[in-house]
Amino acid sequence: MQKFTKLTGVAAPLPMVNIDTDMIIPKQFLKTIKRTGLGKNLFDEMRYDSDGKExxxxVLNKPAYRKSQILVAGANFGCGSSREHAPWALLDFGIRCVISTSFADIFYNNCFKNGILPIKVSQEDLDKLFDDANRGANATITVDLEAQEIRGPDGGVVKFEIDPFRKKCLLEGLDDIGLTLQQASAIDSFESSQRTGQPWLYR
Structure with a gap:
């Protein structure tokens, strides 16, 4: 998993509440188990008309926001069904950070497992960030995970809280597999001991 330390990029404003996972990546695109290729269908029904035209x-079709890496969104982002394809689609598009006042629990957890930083802020701070994001190409903000700060284009700072363990995992680029592999020597030692003491388990 790619590490998340500090990210500077254009923030795209999406001031809608209750953006569910079917809006993020509609059900017809869930046939794949690959994490790549979903970005082109991110927010498909909002990005394209019935003829497939943009x-x-x-917002993501506007020139200033086509390469946005940060999304500023309304409350309860990621509600609905628990599809991991939602963070996959965001990441494949290039979005590494989503900022809102609240997230659906399963989506929130899935973000951390896929290298996306979901940040919860107050409504007052979100309004400030929407103001920054509405500046188009000048909507560049910096998200510093180590310092737990969001810095706006005018020098304003928004502090945020994050679980220390999740912070550590993002900073070090550790998903569930990466965390397990950190215990590889202990796992090998256990298996060697078990193979000697209970050899019938390995026949």
Missing amino acids: KPDF
Whole structure:
């Protein structure tokens, strides 16, 4: 998993509440188990019309936000079904950080497992960040995970809280497999001991 330390990029504003996982990546795109290739269908029904043409008014179709790495969104982001394809689609598009006042629990947990930083802030701070994000190409903000700060284009700072263990995992790029592999020597030692003491388990 890619480490998350400090990210500076254009923040795209999506001031909608209750953006569910079917809006993030519609059900017809869940046939794959690959984590790549889903970015082109991120927010598919909002980004494209029935003929597959881009809707020019949708934020990620606007020139200033096409390469956004940060998304500023309304409350209860990621609600709905518990599809891991939702963070996969965000990550494949290039979004590494989502900022909101609240997230659905399963989506929130899935973000950390896939190298995306979901940040919870107050409504007052979110309003400030929406103001920053609405500046188009000038909507560049910096997210510093180590310092737990979001720095706006005018020098304003928003502090945020995060679970220390999840912070450590993101800083070191450790997903569940990576955490397990850190115990590889202990696992090998156990298996060697078990193979000697209970050899019938390995026949």
